[in-house]
Structure formats: C-alpha cells, structure tokens
Amino acid sequence: MSMMKQKKTVQKKTLKARHTLSSGTNSHNERLKQDRPSIVFPALTSTKPKRRLHSTRNSSSSLHLLQEAVLTKCSSGSQEEDELAGSFNPGWMDKIHHCPVYHPSMDEFDDPFVYLQKIAPEASKYGICKVVSPLISSIPAGVVLMKEKKGFKFTTQVQPLRLAKWDNDDKISFHFRGRNYTLRNFESMANQEAARKYCVSGCLPSAYLEREFWNQMEKGKRGTVEYAINVDGSAFSRSSGDPLSGSKWNLKELPRLHWCTLRLLENAIPGVTDPMLYIGMLFSMFAWHVEDHYLYSINYHHCGAPKTWYGVPSNAALQFENVVQHCVYDRLLSVDGEDGAFNVLAEKTTMFPPKILLQHGVPVYKAVQMPGEFVITFPRAYHAGFSHGMLLFVHGRTYRDV
Numbered sequence: 001m002s003m004m005k006q007k008k009t010v011q012k013k014t015l016k017a018r019h020t021l022s023s024g025t026n027s028h029n030e031r032l033k034q035d036r037p038s039i040v041f042p043a044l045t046s047t048k049p050k051r052r053l054h055s056t057r058n059s060s061s062s063l064h065l066l067q068e069a070v071l072t073k074c075s076s077g078s079q080e081e082d083e084l085a086g087s088f089n090p091g092w093m094d095k096i097h098h099c100p101v102y103h104p105s106m107d108e109f110d111d112p113f114v115y116l117q118k119i120a121p122e123a124s125k126y127g128i129c130k131v132v133s134p135l136i137s138s139i140p141a142g143v144v145l146m147k148e149k150k151g152f153k154f155t156t157q158v159q160p161l162r163l164a165k166w167d168n169d170d171k172i173s174f175h176f177r178g179r180n181y182t183l184r185n186f187e188s189m190a191n192q193e194a195a196r197k198y199c200v201s202g203c204l205p206s207a208y209l210e211r212e213f214w215n216q217m218e219k220g221k222r223g224t225v226e227y228a229i230n231v232d233g234s235a236f237s238r239s240s241g242d243p244l245s246g247s248k249w250n251l252k253e254l255p256r257l258h259w260c261t262l263r264l265l266e267n268a269i270p271g272v273t274d275p276m277l278y279i280g281m282l283f284s285m286f287a288w289h290v291e292d293h294y295l296y297s298i299n300y301h302h303c304g305a306p307k308t309w310y311g312v313p314s315n316a317a318l319q320f321e322n323v324v325q326h327c328v329y330d331r332l333l334s335v336d337g338e339d340g341a342f343n344v345l346a347e348k349t350t351m352f353p354p355k356i357l358l359q360h361g362v363p364v365y366k367a368v369q370m371p372g373e374f375v376i377t378f379p380r381a382y383h384a385g386f387s388h389g390m391l392l393f394v395h396g397r398t399y400r401d402v
C-alpha cells in the first residue's frame, strides 16, 4: 500500500476510533471525555525505537489491540488448536501453568542478589517467578505517599478495553491522557467502576477475573480503563524502623547495592536506577514486552487487588517474536524478519491473549501477584498482564547478569 493511502486509512480509522470513544454512553467514558486534556492517536509506525536501545520513558503505553480474526487465522486446525482458537472459550486458561513461587527464610532474604542467583537456574526457565517476602512494611504504602510526597498527584493513561476492529492493511494505536488524580480520587473512581461492572468493588476470584478480562477484550466495544504508569516515586518508606523498607529489597536502594552493576551509572535513569510507581484499576493492563536492554525487572505489590502476569522464558523469545510477526500482525509490519516484531513489541503496545502462544507451542506461564509479593522477570522474558482492581505497585529494573 502506498504511503499516501496508508496515511489516509490511518486517518479514517483514527476518526472512527475518536468517534467510538467520544460517543460512548458509559459514564466513565463520558467523564473522561469532559476532563481529557489531550487526545493523540499516533500511527503504529510513527515511532520506531532503536533495536534494544529504546527508552523506558518514551515507550508508549497505548495498546495495539488485535482483531480476533487476525489472531486466530494461524490455527492449524487440530481439535485442540481449534478449541483454543474458538470464540471466547475459557478452557485455554487452565492450560497455562503457574510459575514457581519462592518463600525465602529471613536468612535467605538477607541479600537479594545472592537469593536471585540461587533461584535463577530454575526460575528463569519460566520467564517469571514470585518471591513472597518474609518481611512486611510496618507503614502502609498509602500513608507513606501521603506523608512523604505531600500533595501527591498523578496522571493516568486511558486504555481501550477491547480488541480493535482492524483489517489486514491497517493498524492504529490509541494513546491519550486520562485525568489527574489524588490517590483517594483514583481509588474512588476505580471502586465505582468495579461496582458498576460487578455490583461490588471487592475483589472477585482470580480465575473469574482472568476469564472476564479476556472476555471483555474479545467482546468489548466502548469500554476503557485507566492506568497510571511510570509515576516518579516509590511507596517504600524512608523510616529505618520499617522492616521491608530497611531491607535490601527496598527497590529504592537495591540498584545502589555493592554488586549491582547499575550503581556504576553516573546519571539517574527513571525506572532503571530509580523505581517507579504504577497505580492500576480493574483490568488496567500492560502489553507484551521485554525489559529495556534485556534487564531483569523486580516488581513489588504494595497494596490492593492482585495482578495477573504472563511470562515466556527467554529461550522462547525468538519463537515468541516469530508468532507475533507471522500470526499476530501477519503481513502488517513494515520491517520484515525478527526486527519487525521486536520493534513493534518495544513500543509496549501489543496485547493479545496468551492462547495464541499456546496454539503455536510457545511456553507461557502465569503468576497471580498479591500484596507483599515480588515478581521477578528474567532477561529477555516477554511478559504481559492486567490488574484485578485498584492496586499500588512499584517496579524497578535491575542488573543484567546474575
């Protein structure tokens, strides 16, 4: 397709998308429409990060949500694959096994690097793992933020809760800012939204929400959710009396520990040498991606509803990129070969159900992260996921090699 025609198609789709979002009847969309400071719908191909050198900050958090028809067309037709490829069929979710969960003793927990080195040979085979902290914070995260970050406010991003109606030669992404919130305002908005959907704001069983999330993604039309990502700060307290914050697992301190290579960086890099806060609501999501420069990531859940993660081990990264290249995007990517998939994934905008991976024999595991738990992602392990409700979460990237 010529550049001109492509541009026109994107514009046409953009207008359609704008119409869909702004004409939504649901009250959340209406409120966003009124308060939204700016709306940008960049074309998918507008910003291509350099291979393995894209910046955390600049990675768009908008999502390319993929049409089910495109997603399922690679099914080779065996009975099992047909079942996995069927219209909404929760059966595939049970086929994704949980990643390992570690319960270190106080002694083992003393040094995160020694501990991670110990579990890495086994845990890295799953791409992700959970570490349940034997220490808890004595000061709740909300209290830390209120006290240590006076007037704390953050801006969300709006994510469409649906798969896009793409055709084979067109693709767009939605990327626009949500509102500015205090923690309390965000929580009340998030709880109202959850109650609007399920009559109560309390958390429902994880398996139910996993089914609901993918069901809504596949069947949804106008719904949106908000997610505050890459917010400067951390909810680890400065008080030395707090057992977890006083430990080496405090993500503010971890990159400065003696054998973390990141301590050698002269300048602070948000999200790398300093952790970042993520504040989510029911079905806030993060797209499939690997960490910048293939770093490890370490993520602590401070409070709120659980979060589901999916992870793919690094030895299947090429296989994963191949599936993205040939089955998810089909012929849509402008750059061929492994770079095409890598580049588009680096934009952190590609979200598709893990059943596509199952259909193509790509190993994928899941974790349901609760407050008080760390999730580790290993170098070059693709991961994606969603929140089960309002939650407060800290993410940090850490050293390259264990």
Ligand SMILES: O=C(O)CCC(=O)C(=O)O
Pocket: 229, 278, 285, 286, 291, 297, 299, 383, 395
């Ligand atoms: O929870 C999120 O939104 C993102 C976590 C993560 O995988 C990341 O920041 O790399």
